[in-house]
Amino acid sequence: MVRTYFLLLWTWTRAAAAYPASFALMNLLGFVTAAIDVAVILVIFANTTTLAGFSRDEVLFLYGAAALAFTICDTFVSNIDRVSSHIRTGTLDTFLIRPVSAWIQLTADRFQITRLGRILQAALVLGYAITALGLDWRRGWMIPVMVLTGIVIFGALWTLAGAAQFVLTDAPEVVNAFTYGSYQLSQYPLGIYARDVVRGVTYVLPLAFVNWQPGLYVLGRDDPFGTPEYTRFAGPAAALVLALVAALAWRQGVRHYRSTGS
Amino acid sequence: MRNRAITPRRCPTIPLYARLVRYGFRKHATYVWAALAGAFTNSVFGILRAYILIALWQARPGLAGYDMTDAITYCFVTQAFIGPMQLFGGGLGLPERIRSGDIALDLVRPAPLQAWTLAEDAGRAAYLFLVRGIPPMLVGALVFGIHFPAGPGRWLAFLTGFALGVVVSFGWRYLIALSVCWLLDDRGVAVVSLVLTTFFSGMMIPLHLFPGWLGDLAAVLPWAAMVQLPTDLYLGKAAVAQTLALQALWAVILIGLGTAGTRAIRHKVVIQGG
Numbered sequence: 335m336v337r338t339y340f341l342l343l344w345t346w347t348r349a350a351a352a353y354p355a356s357f358a359l360m361n362l363l364g365f366v367t368a369a370i371d372v373a374v375i376l377v378i379f380a381n382t383t384t385l386a387g388f389s390r391d392e393v394l395f396l397y398g399a400a401a402l403a404f405t406i407c408d409t410f411v412s413n414i415d416r417v418s419s420h421i422r423t424g425t426l427d428t429f430l431i432r433p434v435s436a437w438i439q440l441t442a443d444r445f446q447i448t449r450l451g452r453i454l455q456a457a458l459v460l461g462y463a464i465t466a467l468g469l470d471w472r473r474g475w476m477i478p479v480m481v482l483t484g485i486v487i488f489g490a491l492w493t494l495a496g497a498a499q500f501v502l503t504d505a506p507e508v509v510n511a512f513t514y515g516s517y518q519l520s521q522y523p524l525g526i527y528a529r530d531v532v533r534g535v536t537y538v539l540p541l542a543f544v545n546w547q548p549g550l551y552v553l554g555r556d557d558p559f560g561t562p563e564y565t566r567f568a569g570p571a572a573a574l575v576l577a578l579v580a581a582l583a584w585r586q587g588v589r590h591y592r593s594t595g596s
Numbered sequence: 597m598r599n600r601a602i603t604p605r606r607c608p609t610i611p612l613y614a615r616l617v618r619y620g621f622r623k624h625a626t627y628v629w630a631a632l633a634g635a636f637t638n639s640v641f642g643i644l645r646a647y648i649l650i651a652l653w654q655a656r657p658g659l660a661g662y663d664m665t666d667a668i669t670y671c672f673v674t675q676a677f678i679g680p681m682q683l684f685g686g687g688l689g690l691p692e693r694i695r696s697g698d699i700a701l702d703l704v705r706p707a708p709l710q711a712w713t714l715a716e717d718a719g720r721a722a723y724l725f726l727v728r729g730i731p732p733m734l735v736g737a738l739v740f741g742i743h744f745p746a747g748p749g750r751w752l753a754f755l756t757g758f759a760l761g762v763v764v765s766f767g768w769r770y771l772i773a774l775s776v777c778w779l780l781d782d783r784g785v786a787v788v789s790l791v792l793t794t795f796f797s798g799m800m801i802p803l804h805l806f807p808g809w810l811g812d813l814a815a816v817l818p819w820a821a822m823v824q825l826p827t828d829l830y831l832g833k834a835a836v837a838q839t840l841a842l843q844a845l846w847a848v849i850l851i852g853l854g855t856a857g858t859r860a861i862r863h864k865v866v867i868q869g870g
Contacts, residue, residue: 356781363787370791374800378648380807382655385648505633511640518644526651 338434342442343410350447357448364451368405371397371521372459386525391466392553393523398460399477399545400520403484405456409449411489414440414496415513417587418506421499427593436588440496473552479570480548484520486573487544490580491516497580500587512539520544525558532559540576543569612707613715620719631724634679635731642675642732646740649801660804666831667802669743672736673827674799679728680721680758681765681822683799685790687720688713690773691782694861703862710851710858714766721762745830753836757826760843764821767850768793774857777864798824818846 351357375397379390388396417440420426429436429443464477495509502508516539524532524546535541550557551566624631649667653659662670677683690713693699702709736742745751772789776782794800796819803814803824814820821843828834 353781356784359784360787363784363791367787367791370795370800373795377801377805377807378652381659381805382652384655386651386654505629507630507633508636510633511637515637515640515644518641522648522651527647531647 335438339438339442343445346445347447360448361451364449365455368452368455386523388523391463394459395463395467396523396545396549397521398456398463399480401456402460403481403544404488404517405452406485407488407492411441411492413443413445414492415509417496418499418503421503476548476552480545483569483573484544486577490576493580493584497583497587500591516541529559540572543572616715617719620716621723624720624723631727635728638675638678638728639732639735642672642736643739646671660802661833665743668740670802670827672732672742673830674823675732676729677823679724680762682769683793685786688769688773691776694776710854717766750832754830757829757840757843760847761822761826763847764818764850767847767854770854771857774861777861793819797822821846
């Protein structure tokens with residue numbers, strides 16, 4: 335299964351590399367596009383020293399952790415959000431009759447290796463923030479855990495988005511509000527949002543565990559909303575539950591899919 | 597008689613463009629669910645961005661001459677602009693038509709390509725203003741409370757600035773679309789345009805916050821004429837005549853460049869034979 339996935343990725347990469355100049359340019363541009371969000375953070379901190387009590391480097395740390403997880407999912411999973419266009423054009427049927435899981439095929443569908451530039455950008459920001467804040471391994475062991483948790487959460491979100499498109503064939507853009515919106519939300523300390531919003535993304539859609547809760551532990555800070563200490567470590571469990579829900583939703587979607595019979 | 601069969605009933609100029617505007621409107625009105633989905637996404641992002649600005653204005657009250665409500669209003673007005681101004685690029689069918697060669701057909705139509713496209717784009721902008729522009733503003737008004745322009749004079753200034761902004765945005769996107777003629781692949785240019793437009797229009801964050809020379813520069817670039825200037829007219833934070841003049845200047849420059857570009861592709865198309 336994993337082999338098939340990488341074989342598909344390799345196929346799409348070879349196809350893209352047929353135009354080497356465009357290939358290099360797209361990688362570079364991906365890097366620059368992703369840098370806009372950082373530029374916005376820097377502009378904000380050109381006007382203030384703290385945002386909701388967090389310093390520039392702390393915000394960059396939270397941003398970097400969320401961005402690394404998100405861009406990895408954006409590269410390797412997000413292709414699944416073209417489900418609705420496959421349904422409309424009737425090409426979904428081909429995916430379903432091949433002897434490989436539809437999820438594997440769709441996440442690798444039209445894989446763009448040129449998005450690696452964004453992952454690199456996120457990794458650089460995170461690396462910078464870790465150095466600038468002088469984080470050590472006593473609390474820093476949480477960083478790889480939180481990035482992995484983030485990958486599972488965002489991967490599950492994309493899968494849910496893909497599953498939702500079995501129903502939302504006419505307006506697939508609705509899911510962008512959840513996928514890209516979740517990313518936008520997790521770029522900043524959740525301390526800036528209203529209490530109810532934060533409650534929602536802690537207990538309903540566990541976005542708080544992408545970088546906020548574990549990030550508070552790494553930075554050694556108290557939660558301004560007063561959640562107990564143990565929620566800092568609840569991330570992996572929350573991610574697992576969301577992944578299960580996403581898997582079930584995806585299964586339901588595929589099962590109830592009716593071909594247009596073209 | 598034979599002639600009439602080939603060029604059926606030439607429309608007089610004004611009704612022709614009026615009809616094109618209507619067609620542009622109707623063409624997009626077909627995809628009402630897509631537009632509403634876009635409105636939903638713009639509203640959600642409006643709320644998320646508003647919290648960032650609220651946190652910033654809590655730390656620095658009165659920053660850039662805006663009070664808290666001004667900042668929130670700014671956020672939702674700019675979200676409302678995304679659809680009509682096509683801030684993420686595209687909106688014109690030209691790149692596809694250039695690649696497929698259909699552009700040759702467009703060039704022999706009984707109206708200049710640029711004016712034809714502008715008329716259709718104006719129809720598109722009008723439709724998206726209604727369907728993707730108004731909902732984010734309503735959401736902003738309900739969730740946080742926003743300012744509305746006081747008095748008909750302010751409304752008039754804003755709507756004029758908005759219309760000029762749409763023309764500037766069209767002028768820019770038209771040039772990007774024409775570049776396909778020379779570059780054959782528009783993805784690279786489209787990304788460059790996306791970066792410049794989202795960052796320098798003031799869509800992400802008010803240009804007044806940019807430090808030092810970067811702020812001075814950004815305020816006079818064409819992208820400011822798309823978002824920052826009309827929004828300042830909305831908020832009543834800018835000198836009306838001066839702002840409109842700057843916008844008009846950019847509209848004229850970009851449309852002029854577009855006209856030159858159209859002339860150039862006419863030759864290019866003839867050479868390539870379609």
